[in-house]
Amino acid sequence: MAAGAAQSQIAAAWALLPDYLSQHVLLSASALALGVAISLPLSVLAARNPMVRWPALTLTGVIQTIPGLALLALFYPLLLALSAFTAGAMGFRIQALGFLPALLALTLYSMLPILRNGVAGLLGVDPAVREAADGVGMTPRQKLLRVEAPLAAPVVMAGIRTAAVWTIGAATLSTPVGQTSLGNYIFSGLQTENWVYVLFGCAASAGLALIVDQLLGLIERGAARRDPRPAVIGLLLLLVGVGAALAPQLLRAATPAYVVGAKNFSEQYILADLISTRLQNAGGAVTRRDGLGSAIAFRALEAGEIDVYVDYSGTLWTNVMGRKDTPPRAELMAQLTDWMAREKGVTVLGSLGFENAYALAMERKLATSLGVETLSDLATQSSALTIGGDLEFLSRPEWASMKKAYGLRFRRQKSFNPTFMYRALGSGDADVISAFSSDGRIAAQDLVVLGDPKGAVPSYDAVILISPKRAGDKRLIEALRPLVGAIPVEEMRKANYAVDRDDGKVSPAEAAAGLAKAVKLD
Amino acid sequence: MPDAPAIAFQDVSRRYAGKAAVDAVSLSIPAGQFVAVVGASGSGKTTLLKTVNRLTEPDDGQVLVEGRDVAGEDPVGLRRRIGYVFQGVGLFPHMSVAENIAITPRLLGWSTEDIDARVDALLSLVSLPLDYRRRLPDQLSGGERQRVGVARALAARPGILLMDEPFGALDPVTREALGLATRSLHEKLGLTTLMVTHDVQEAVILADRIIVMAQGRVLADDAPRALLAGHPDPVVAALMDTPARQARAISALMEAG
Ligand SMILES: Nc1ncnc2c1ncn2[C@@H]1O[C@H](COP(=O)(O)OP(=O)(O)O)[C@@H](O)[C@H]1O
Numbered sequence: 200m201a202a203g204a205a206q207s208q209i210a211a212a213w214a215l216l217p218d219y220l221s222q223h224v225l226l227s228a229s230a231l232a233l234g235v236a237i238s239l240p241l242s243v244l245a246a247r248n249p250m251v252r253w254p255a256l257t258l259t260g261v262i263q264t265i266p267g268l269a270l271l272a273l274f275y276p277l278l279l280a281l282s283a284f285t286a287g288a289m290g291f292r293i294q295a296l297g298f299l300p301a302l303l304a305l306t307l308y309s310m311l312p313i314l315r316n317g318v319a320g321l322l323g324v325d326p327a328v329r330e331a332a333d334g335v336g337m338t339p340r341q342k343l344l345r346v347e348a349p350l351a352a353p354v355v356m357a358g359i360r361t362a363a364v365w366t367i368g369a370a371t372l373s374t375p376v377g378q379t380s381l382g383n384y385i386f387s388g389l390q391t392e393n394w395v396y397v398l399f400g401c402a403a404s405a406g407l408a409l410i411v412d413q414l415l416g417l418i419e420r421g422a423a424r425r426d427p428r429p430a431v432i433g434l435l436l437l438l439v440g441v442g443a444a445l446a447p448q449l450l451r452a453a454t455p456a457y458v459v460g461a462k463n464f465s466e467q468y469i470l471a472d473l474i475s476t477r478l479q480n481a482g483g484a485v486t487r488r489d490g491l492g493s494a495i496a497f498r499a500l501e502a503g504e505i506d507v508y509v510d511y512s513g514t515l516w517t518n519v520m521g522r523k524d525t526p527p528r529a530e531l532m533a534q535l536t537d538w539m540a541r542e543k544g545v546t547v548l549g550s551l552g553f554e555n556a557y558a559l560a561m562e563r564k565l566a567t568s569l570g571v572e573t574l575s576d577l578a579t580q581s582s583a584l585t586i587g588g589d590l591e592f593l594s595r596p597e598w599a600s601m602k603k604a605y606g607l608r609f610r611r612q613k614s615f616n617p618t619f620m621y622r623a624l625g626s627g628d629a630d631v632i633s634a635f636s637s638d639g640r641i642a643a644q645d646l647v648v649l650g651d652p653k654g655a656v657p658s659y660d661a662v663i664l665i666s667p668k669r670a671g672d673k674r675l676i677e678a679l680r681p682l683v684g685a686i687p688v689e690e691m692r693k694a695n696y697a698v699d700r701d702d703g704k705v706s707p708a709e710a711a712a713g714l715a716k717a718v719k720l721d
Numbered sequence: 722m723p724d725a726p727a728i729a730f731q732d733v734s735r736r737y738a739g740k741a742a743v744d745a746v747s748l749s750i751p752a753g754q755f756v757a758v759v760g761a762s763g764s765g766k767t768t769l770l771k772t773v774n775r776l777t778e779p780d781d782g783q784v785l786v787e788g789r790d791v792a793g794e795d796p797v798g799l800r801r802r803i804g805y806v807f808q809g810v811g812l813f814p815h816m817s818v819a820e821n822i823a824i825t826p827r828l829l830g831w832s833t834e835d836i837d838a839r840v841d842a843l844l845s846l847v848s849l850p851l852d853y854r855r856r857l858p859d860q861l862s863g864g865e866r867q868r869v870g871v872a873r874a875l876a877a878r879p880g881i882l883l884m885d886e887p888f889g890a891l892d893p894v895t896r897e898a899l900g901l902a903t904r905s906l907h908e909k910l911g912l913t914t915l916m917v918t919h920d921v922q923e924a925v926i927l928a929d930r931i932i933v934m935a936q937g938r939v940l941a942d943d944a945p946r947a948l949l950a951g952h953p954d955p956v957v958a959a960l961m962d963t964p965a966r967q968a969r970a971i972s973a974l975m976e977a978g
């Protein structure tokens with residue numbers, strides 16, 4: 200029932216639109232306003248002074264060549280360092296995740312077209328007219344405001360228009376730094392291969408850009424023809440649009456919400472939906488920070504920028520605690536819980552009941568023909584095989600310790616987007632892949648998960664983490680405690696597969712509802 | 722100093738890249754005089770004119786306006802007191818005729834009623850219909866634009882009017898009419914007028930006094946009649962002979978016909 204599935208996905212996408220659109224509009228409008236506020240005075244300075252012009256145009260030009268995603272990502276560590284500094288020096292933290300990094304990056308992004316057109320517009324004013332302004336007795340300021348600015352206005356407006364379209368487009372990239380935008384459709388859609396979501400997100404942001412472009416076009420026309428009517432109409436419609444888009448934002452701002460985080464893969468989206476629903480059922484308001492980078496998520500929790508998310512014990516053990524040993528599962532959990540409370544003030548509420556461990560997997564046919572059941576067996580064959588891993592896995596200490604413990608040495612090593620990695624097995628692009636033990640595709644593709652007899656890799660219990668700020672929040676803890684120990688790995692695999700499979704896939708929210716029902720927590 | 726000249730140049734020089742555009746010029750222009758500055762293109766006429774309201778600063782020497790060294794005056798205030806008609810007019814393209822004319826009074830903070838009355842008076846002074854107020858400069862003919870330029874220069878009731886080739890690029894008929902109109906405004910308003918032109922005939926007809934410039938220097942300075950009678954400098958003599966030469970050529974043609 201592909202058509203029915205697509206229809207239900209479109210309905211699910213529509214339901215998310217008010218929140219996504221509203222945040223997208225707020226973000227891009229703020230970035231554009233800030234960009235204009237900085238770039239216009241800078242244009243005046245740059246037009247007057249070649250010593251400013253060259254560096255300003257070059258710098259904004261260089262910023263423009265940085266890929267949008269990288270620029271956004273750069274601001275997170277920068278703000279984190281700044282936040283640590285202000286916390287130490289002035290006793291308050293600035294927000295390193297979400298709105299602020301996205302705003303700053305997009306503001307920088309918006310500057311080039313405004314600055315370039317501003318300078319061109321001002322320098323394009325006929326020198327004879329400028330001299331006449333001096334000659335009739337204008338001060339430099341009067342000359343700027345009464346003559347140069349109005350004459351440069353159409354060119355400047357064209358620059359602002361370009362900047363608006365760029366900013367609205369680039370704002371979709373702010374999802375990974377924890378700012379909700381129309382990009383949430385695109386990122387979660389790519390992750391779960393939900394092409395309906397991807398298309399929906401692209402269409403929504405393109406539509407928004409088109410509308411804004413048209414309205415700014417009206418203002419530009421007004422400026423060019425020195426006719427205030429189209430400009431006023433354009434401005435009014437723009438304000439009404441921004442106001443309407445912001446309404447859900449303002450309504451929601453009244454209740455301080457729980458911020459639920461999710462990293463960027465299907466299981467995380469499903470669990471975040473599960474957690475959100477439980478919090479809402481308990482009467483709490485929820486905002487989401489979806490698609491966070493793995494390293495970003497814990498630091499965001501620590502800083503109180505998200506209140507709750509699910510991470511994995513082994514990941515925290517190696518990445519956050521910096522431990523290299525691999526104690527047995529129960530002992531690792533106990534030490535982790537203790538350490539988190541003591542060192543970070545973070546509550547480890549408990550394990551959900553399943554592991555999502557890093558493991559290597561092969562197609563059963565190949566494994567059987569090579570006689571490989573464990574990593575020890577694989578080591579004897581690996582020099583003839585190609586391993587495919589996701590980008591994160593290949594740079595993780597677990598991979599290093601696996602290689603070291605078993606002496607794994609592969610013929611080739613390739614990195615894939617997690618979704619395409621599983622395909623690589625079928626197409627022969629990889630013989631062995633890094634797999635997650637809760638992945639639904641293991642059962643679906645009949646893969647063999649190779650054993651780890653030497654215990655090279657720690658256990659990866661899925662654990663609920665609660666921020667220091669919410670450590671004493673009874674409602675939150677009572678709403679989530681029933682999840683502890685409630686989810687067996689088979690149910691998690693099923694839910695993951697429901698989202699990841701190609702035919703009849705469902706949205707993470709639907710999968711979360713199904714999962715809740717299956718474990719009798721609905 | 723009741724007898725101070727309206728404008729006095731004392732040894733004024735201005736150099737661009739080491740080359741003198743104006744070279745040690747000394748002149749005294751009494752109040753009420755209509756003076757024409759003639760000379761080939763590049764001879765320094767515009768540069769000399771601009772030193773009066775400090776659009777250009779002299780490298781050496783002094784310019785006195787009504788007895789006071791302009792170097793000591795606020796350039797903005799000075800320019801509002803002196804009317805200036807630009808070479809190529811220089812109307813503000815985004816402002817209507819009325820806004821262009823009203824600009825200096827507005828900068829001076831006149832009341833709206835005074836400004837409105839002044840714009841109407843100036844439009845009739847330069848013989849433009851009152852319903853031109855709302856037009857933009859690009860909806861005017863060349864001659865109409867020049868008239869607006871003159872009206873703008875006169876708007877704040879200056880005592881001194883500087884004009885830089887105000888009637889260039891006009892057809893001869895319009896040019897002559899506008900020139901004569903300006904001369905009569907000069908009389909009516911009691912102005913001191915310094916007009917740059919490269920048209921000797923125009924200078925002869927309109928001015929009380931003609932200054933001939935070449936390479937930044939004053940070659941001759943006298944009444945039109947005196948200069949027409951002959952001059953020891955061959956360049957001046959040739960220049961001043963142009964109207965007569967043209968008249969002779971025309972009458973020869975008529976006779977042949
Ligand atoms: N702003 C300037 N920069 C450099 N050279 C200039 C400038 N203004 C005028 N000049 C030079 O000074 C000389 C006199 O110019 P100008 O006063 O405009 O002459 P005119 O008005 O008689 O044609 C010319 O050689 C011109 O190139």
Ligand SMILES: [Mg+2]
Pocket residue numbers: 766767768808885
């Ligand atoms: Mg000139």
